[in-house]
Amino acid sequence: MAVVERRPTPRLGRLERPALTGVLVREIVNYSSYWKSSTFSSTVEPTIYLLAFGFGFGSIVSTIGGYDYVEFVGTGTVATAVLFSSAFPAMFGTFVKYQFQRTYDAILAAPVDTEELVTAEALWMATRAGVYGCVPMLVAIVFGLDPSWGMLTVPLIAWIAGFGWACFGIAVAGYSKSFENFNYVVSAVLTPLFLLAGSFFPLDNFPEWAQVLANVNPLHHCVELVRHAVFGFEGWEDLARVGAIAVFGLVLWRIAIRGMTQKLID
Amino acid sequence: MERELAIRLRGVVKRYGEITAVDGLDLDVPAGTCVGLLGPNGAGKSTTMRMLTAQSIADEGELQLLGYTLPDESKQARTELGVAPQLDNLDTTLTVEQNLLVFAHLYRIGRSERRDAIERAIAMAKLDDRRDTRVDKLSGGMRRRLLIARALVHRPRLVLLDEPTVGLDPQVRQELWALIDALRSEGTTILMSTHYIEEAERLCDTVLIMSHGTAVAAGPPAQLVREHAGAEALEVYGPPARLAEVEAEAQAAGLRTRRTGTSVSVLAVDGNGFHLDGERRPANLEDVFVLLTGEEIG
Numbered sequence: 001m002a003v004v005e006r007r008p009t010p011r012l013g014r015l016e017r018p019a020l021t022g023v024l025v026r027e028i029v030n031y032s033s034y035w036k037s038s039t040f041s042s043t044v045e046p047t048i049y050l051l052a053f054g055f056g057f058g059s060i061v062s063t064i065g066g067y068d069y070v071e072f073v074g075t076g077t078v079a080t081a082v083l084f085s086s087a088f089p090a091m092f093g094t095f096v097k098y099q100f101q102r103t104y105d106a107i108l109a110a111p112v113d114t115e116e117l118v119t120a121e122a123l124w125m126a127t128r129a130g131v132y133g134c135v136p137m138l139v140a141i142v143f144g145l146d147p148s149w150g151m152l153t154v155p156l157i158a159w160i161a162g163f164g165w166a167c168f169g170i171a172v173a174g175y176s177k178s179f180e181n182f183n184y185v186v187s188a189v190l191t192p193l194f195l196l197a198g199s200f201f202p203l204d205n206f207p208e209w210a211q212v213l214a215n216v217n218p219l220h221h222c223v224e225l226v227r228h229a230v231f232g233f234e235g236w237e238d239l240a241r242v243g244a245i246a247v248f249g250l251v252l253w254r255i256a257i258r259g260m261t262q263k264l265i266d
Numbered sequence: 267m268e269r270e271l272a273i274r275l276r277g278v279v280k281r282y283g284e285i286t287a288v289d290g291l292d293l294d295v296p297a298g299t300c301v302g303l304l305g306p307n308g309a310g311k312s313t314t315m316r317m318l319t320a321q322s323i324a325d326e327g328e329l330q331l332l333g334y335t336l337p338d339e340s341k342q343a344r345t346e347l348g349v350a351p352q353l354d355n356l357d358t359t360l361t362v363e364q365n366l367l368v369f370a371h372l373y374r375i376g377r378s379e380r381r382d383a384i385e386r387a388i389a390m391a392k393l394d395d396r397r398d399t400r401v402d403k404l405s406g407g408m409r410r411r412l413l414i415a416r417a418l419v420h421r422p423r424l425v426l427l428d429e430p431t432v433g434l435d436p437q438v439r440q441e442l443w444a445l446i447d448a449l450r451s452e453g454t455t456i457l458m459s460t461h462y463i464e465e466a467e468r469l470c471d472t473v474l475i476m477s478h479g480t481a482v483a484a485g486p487p488a489q490l491v492r493e494h495a496g497a498e499a500l501e502v503y504g505p506p507a508r509l510a511e512v513e514a515e516a517q518a519a520g521l522r523t524r525r526t527g528t529s530v531s532v533l534a535v536d537g538n539g540f541h542l543d544g545e546r547r548p549a550n551l552e553d554v555f556v557l558l559t560g561e562e563i564g
Contacts, residue, residue, distance in 0.1 A: 004270045004297050006333030012341045022372035026357070029368055033359050102355035109319045109349035110372040111341045266282070266322050 012111065015119060019112040023120035026107070039132075042085055046077050046136035050143060053200055065202050067231070074140020075230050076199035078158060079222040082133040083194065086125045086162040090169020091182055094121070094260075098173065104264055114261045122166040122253060129162025130155045137230070150229040157229060160242070161222040164249030167256040174259025198223045218248040269296035271330070272424050272455040273318065278327030280313050280479075287313040289479035291327070295424075295457050300450045302466040303459040304555065305476035311459035312352060313479075315428045318457070319349055332424055345374065348417035352428040352459075354409055358402040362393050362412055365401060366419055373420035383419050390445065391415035407438035414445060418454075425449065427458040431465060443468060463552045473551065477559040487551055494557050495549035496534040502544035503529045512542060524556045533557055 031038075050073060058069040065072070097103040107117055134154055141147055172185050196203065196210060197219040203211055214220040221241040228238050273295035280288040288310040295301045303311045316322035318331055320340035329336035334343040356365050366384045375383050388397055391411040393404075401409060410430070417425055430446065431439040439462075446469055450456055460466050466473050467487045474484045483490055502512045509530045516523045516532045519540050524531050532540065533553045 001269065001271050001274075001294065001296065003274050003330050004272050004333045006339075006342070007346070009342060009345075011339075012345075018374045019372075022368075022374070025371040026368040029360060029364050030357060101358070102351070102353055103357065105321065105351060105353075106349075106355040106369075107372060108321055109344065109347075109351070110369065111344040111374065112372060113341060264321065266316075 014113070015116055019116040020120040020123070022110065022112060023107060023117055024124055026103075027121070027124040038128075042081060042132040043135050043139070045084070046081055047139050049077050049080070050074060050136065050139055054143065057200075065204070067227075068144070070140060070143050071145050071230075072202075072227075073200060074136055074143065074145050075227045076197070076223050077136040078133050078154060078226040079161065079197055079219050080194065080199050081136050082129045082158045082162050082222060083165055083190070083219060085132040086129040086165035087169040087190065089128075090121070090125055090166045091172050091185070092169075094170050094173035095176070095179060095182075098263065104260075108264060114264055115257050117264075118167075118170055118257045118260050119253070122163055122170060122256065125166035125169075126159050126163035129166070130159035133158030133162060137226070145230070148230055150231075150233065153229045154226055157222065157225045157242075157245075160249060161218065161245050164218055164245055164252050167249060167252035170256040171252055171259045174256060174261075174263045193217050193219050196220065218245050221245050269298060271295060272297040272332055273301075273457060274328070274330040275314075276328040278314075278317065278329060279325045280310075280317060280322055281325050287479055288317070288324070291476075291480055293474060293481065294484075295455060296472075297423075297455050298453050299471040300446075300456040300458065300469055302470035302473045303457070303476055304461065304463070304466045304473050304551070305459075306461055309476040310479035311476060312428060314476075315349075315351075315426055315457075315459060318426060319344060319347070345420075346423045348420070348422035348425040350414045350417040350425070350427045350430060352432060354413055356401045356409060356413060356416070359400060361398050361400055362388065362391075362404070363397045365412065366416060369416050369419050375420055383421075387415040387419045390418060390448075407434055407441060410434060410438070410442060411445060414442070418449070422454070424455045424457070427456060429459055429461070431460075431462065439465070463550060463555070467551055475555055475558055482558045483554070490554050491549050491551060494534075495553040497536045497549060498546045499549050499553050500532040500535045500540070500542060500544045501526075501529050501547050502532065502542055512544075515542065516540070522557055524553070 050070065053073045054070045061069055063069065104117060108114065137145070137151060137154060172182065176182060196214050196217055203214050221244045225238055225241050228234050271294050273293060275291055275293040278288055278291045279286065291310065291314060303314060305311055313322055317324050317329060320337040323337050331343045332346050334340070336343065357368065363384060366387050370380045370383050388394055393408060393412060396404065396408065401412065404412065414427065414430065427446065431442050434442070443465065446456065450469070458469070470487060472485060473487050473490060474481050483494065512530045512532070513523045521535065521540060522533045524533065531553065533556065534549065
C-alpha cells in the first residue's frame with residue numbers, strides 16, 4: 001500500500017515563534033492561578049532581609065564602601081531575588097513537570113521540540129526574575145534608597161542573569177537522577193556562590209583567592225552591576241560584567257537543552 | 267480502492283540497554299481506520315507510541331507517519347497528530363477551558379479559529395457545564411474525556427490513544443467508547459493500544475497482537491478469531507482439582523487450555539470430537555492471544 005502523501009507544508013525550523021509562544025502561554029495561564037502567593041513571597045522575603053540585616057548590621061556598621069548599609073543590602077539582594085526566582089523554581093519546577101505532572105510529555109507530543117521547550121521555560125523564568133528581582137530595590141527605596149535613572153536598567157540586568165540561572169536550574173534538573181541530588185547542588189554550589197556574591201558584605205576583606213574566585217561567580221557580577229546601575233556605571237568594567245553574565249547564560253542554555261534532551265527523549 | 271497508509275513501520279527496533287522493548291515491528295495503519303495494538307504490559311505498545319511522537323528514537327527500522335519520515339520530520343507530523351497518553355498529564359490547577367486554550371496555542375490554531383476549536387472540544391468531551399471547573403475537581407471519567415478532547419482540539423488527521431480507558435469503571439469506559447467510535451465515524455485515523463479485549467473487538471477495524479516487542483498476528487478481530495481460535499471454546503467450571511484434570515485431558519487430546527479464574531477454557535474445540543461437560547462459547551480474541559503467545563493478556 002502507498003503511504004499517505006505528506007502535506008506540502010514548509011519544513012519547520014528550530015526555535016520557532018509559535019512553539020515558544022505555546023509554551024509561554026501555558027506558563028502565563030498557570031501563573032494566573034498562583035501569582036498571588038508568588039508575588040507575596042518575593043516581596044515579603046527581601047523586606048525581611050532588609051529589615052533583619054538593616055537593623056542587625058546597620059546598627060553596627062552604618063556605611064560600607066561609602067554606601068549606607070540599607071543601600072548596600074537593598075541593591076545587593078536584587079541578585080539574591082533573581083537567584084531565588086530563577087534557579088530554584090527552575091530546578092524544582094522542571095523536575096516536578098517532568099517527573100510528577102508529565103507536562104513535558106504532553107508538550108513534546110505537540111509540535112514543540114526540547115530546544116524550544118527549554119528556551120521558552122527559561123525565557124519565562126528570566127522575565128519573572130526581571131520583575132521580581134527589582135522588588136528588593138523598590139523596598140529599599142521605601143527604606144531610604146534614593147531613586148536614580150540607572151535603576152531603569154536593573155530589570156534588564158536581572159533578566160539576563162535570571163535567564164542564566166534558570167538555565168542552570170533546568171540543567172541541574174535535566175542531569176539529576178532524583179530530587180535528592182538537588183541538595184548537593186544547593187549546598188555545594190548555590191550557597192557558596194550566594195555568599196561569595198557581595199550581597200550582604202563586601203568581598204574586600206576576603207583572601208585574594210576568594211576574590212579571584214568571585215570573578216567567575218555570575219551572581220557577583222550581577223550584584224556589582226546592580227550597584228553600579230543604581231549609583232553610577234563604571235564603563236568598560238561593567239560592560240565586561242554584562243558580557244560575563246551573558247556568556248554564562250548562553251553556555252548554560254545549551255547545557256540545559258542537552259540535559260533535558262537526554263532526559264526527555266530516549 | 268486501496269487505502270493509503272497513515273502509519274507505516276518496517277523492522278522497527280528499540281533497545282534500552284539489555285532489554286529490547288520493540289523487536290522488529292512492522293505496522294500498517296490505513297488512513298480512516300482504527301487499528302488496535304493489543305498486548306500485555308511490557309509488550310512494547312507504549313514504546314511504539316512514544317516512537318511515533320519521536321519521544322523515543324528507534325535504533326533500527328523505517329517509520330513513516332502521514333507521509334513524514336520519523337524522527338527527522340516528526341515536528342511537522344505532530345502538527346497533524348493528536349495524542350492522548352496513558353497517564354493523565356493535564357494541568358490540574360487549571361480549568362477545563364484553560365487546558366484546552368493552552369493546547370490550542372501549542373497546536374498553533376490561529377486566533378480567529380481558537381474560540382471555535384475550544385468550544386468544539388468542550389462539546390466533544392461533554393464538559394459544557396464544567397468548563398470553569400479546575401481539573402483536580404473532575405471525576406476520573408471526565409478527566410479522561412478532557413484528555414482525549416485535548417488531543418483533538420486541532421482536528422488532527424491521526425490520533426494516538428494509549429490505553430484510553432485503563433483504570434476506569436465499566437460505565438465510564440462505555441462513554442469513552444462512544445466518543446472514540448464517533449471520532450472513527452468522522453473518518454479520523456486512530457491507533458490505539460489496549461489490553462482490554464472487548465475494547466479492541468468493539469472499536470478496531472484491525473488488531474495487531476503484540477508480544478515481546480513484535481507483532482505475532484494482525485487482521486480484523488473476527489478474522490483473527492476464525493483463523494487462530496476456531497468457532498468455539500469449551501468452558502469447564504469446577505474445583506481446582508477438577509480443573510487440573512480437565513487441563514491434563516485436554517493436553518492429552520492435543521488441545522490448548524487457559525485458566526480464567528474459576529474455570530478452564532479448552533480452546534479451538536470445534537470439530538475434533540473432544541467432549542467434556544461444560545459450556546460451549548464463541549471463541550474470542552483473548553483465546554487467540556493465548557494461543558499465539560502462550561501468555562495471558564489481562
